[in-house]
Amino acid sequence: MFSKLAEVESRYEQVNLQLQRPDIASDQKQYRAYMKELADLEKIVLVYRDYKTKSANLKASKELMTAETDNEMRELIREEIKELEAAIPSLEDQLKILLIPKDPNDDKNIILEVRAGAGGDEASLFADELFRAYVHYAGTQGWKVEMLSFSEGNVGGAKEVIASVSGASVFSKLKFESGVHRVQRVPKTEAAGRIHTSTVTVAVIPEVEIGDIKVNMNDLQFETMRSQGSGGQSVNRTESAVRVVHIPTGLDVKCQEGKSQSSNRERAIQILYAKLQQIEDEKNRKQASDARLEQIGTGDRSERIRTYNFPQTRITDHRIGLTIHQLDSVMGGSFELLIDPLVANFQAEALKQQTSAG
Template identity: 45%
Template sequence: MAENTILEKLEGLIARFEEVSTLITDPSVIADQKRYVKLTREYKELEDLMKARKEYIAMLANIKEGREILSSEDDPDMKEMAREEIAKSEDRIPELEEEIKLMLIPADPEDDKNAVLEIRGGAGGDEAAIFAGDLLRMYLKYFETKGWQCEISSCTEGSSGGYKEVICNVTGYKVYGTLKYESGVHRVQRVPATETQGRVHTSASSVAVLPEADEFDVVIQEGLIKWDTFRSGGAGGQNVNKVESGVRLRYPWTNPNTGVSEEILIECTETRDQPKNKERALGRLRTYIYDREHQKYIDDIANRRKTLVSTGDRSAKIRTYNYPQGRITDHRINYTIYNLNAFMDGDIQDCIDHLIVAENAERMKESEL
């Protein structure tokens, strides 16, 4: 990118930075928490761009000054210092340009949110459920490295192990922005534990990552919710089977995008505390409605993007785990590595980093950066 184009884009943001700087000190804005949070986030992004602009201008000035010294100065030491300063600045400018390009790409406002992770066994019966359990373990190990918290809100175990379905709430820093690349069909090729003749089978499990809905994102008429309570199942404990701590809610809802009405059914048996289970069931209800009301937005984004990295298409086969070869292949970016054991132990950051780079490259092209 020509330097004047970068400077033009940065110059165009100065007035907005000054405006936001003033707004976040306005008492009426501070009183409106939703607006204040949004503006402070924008201020931080613009502040980083202004710092980068200042450094970029300084690098250009260093090169200009160094060249003037080379053309007018006779002192060898001064000339050598000028050459070093020019070389240092010329090395820094391409790096700085890439950093600025990334900062100029509009951020997805949902990236900072926590996420709901859903894993379901697909084609392959018992083996698919076992693989769903392996995927859950892989993600739990990864969450540990990120310092994220994960709570399983509901699950249905497979008859031979693993899970037919498991739903988790994941909290931490930029959870959705990192995990959203995992949505899609994960395919496994290996000899199942249930196979008696040593044949390699292909099975699949689907992963869906949804941004956790904030309370102000979704309007729920709580008076329409029908609540039931029941005793949790599982091994008998002090009060697992004795107290009706499990909750079930039913909520009539019409999708504004399609006009289709349905009754949403959600159960939560995660804790022994009925009020906590109610709170978590409400959270899942908000996320369910949020996801469906925003599907049109997600589809529009997907149609505009040339990349398949983060389209939101949950039916797309995104990754193959080949056990005989010890191979992992991400089909969206032709990324292949041969460290399957480490990958299944949660070492997935390198793959996610490649996906982020690929998507950012496509978004730069779309933004003409």
């Protein structure tokens, strides 16, 4: 671990020197890339330097203790040793976590898709509620949410919502939301008070730069149509909505929330590219060839990552066996109650793998 930390510190110094070069400073793309790398390295280097300082102080204090004869001074040194010995293991744990290989998508913005699954109208109502909860959470994180497409349910709610979410570390926090979310509650239309079970599927797809993946434009089929949903009377008078189909894979994307056909076309292409890149990434990892289908599943009630039980105000995340009774808080946007334990579990599993590999 410490040889790796020394390499990180050395690279940190090299990047600092690179940023002082006039040719780098004048090249915005290179400069931004180096600044991004510097910020990532600095998170590790600051903790590592704190660790080295405290370790050196501990060694010096122990040496001083053996030479000191004054009882009052010895007591002060003993307290300092006690504080340092308590702090150093925590810094070691932080360093181990910081050295876990980073997901290259963690800092990317995302395309968020929320769809009603099994359960009919009740699934549509919960899909809308879940999406709104994500919007509230995004607000607490300082993220921007842009609606791309909305398909209304039969009795309100949403059959499908697609949005982009941009900001700091969006994918790193929301990537654990991909999968099937099950809801258990008594529908308002249920006179007998019986609990119904419905599902909603969520897909979290990291955005990509258009140039990051090669697509033959002849493989794309475009259609225009009238936008649907709330947006004023003008929304249905012009064919501003755009649907793009990637013929080789059958993937299709519809974007209707932009004010113009050109903006909807641009965003639809960007979403399609993100989905194609995700499929390619999954192939490279020798996993499912269609990652999007793997994420959202079939919407069947048996496939689930999480259950929201409204009568008991309980949420259970089945992947890590976490149960909390703060359903109202989560639906109000406090997703950190679920996300933080998932991140901690991922880090613990990654540390186990590093230990066994080492």
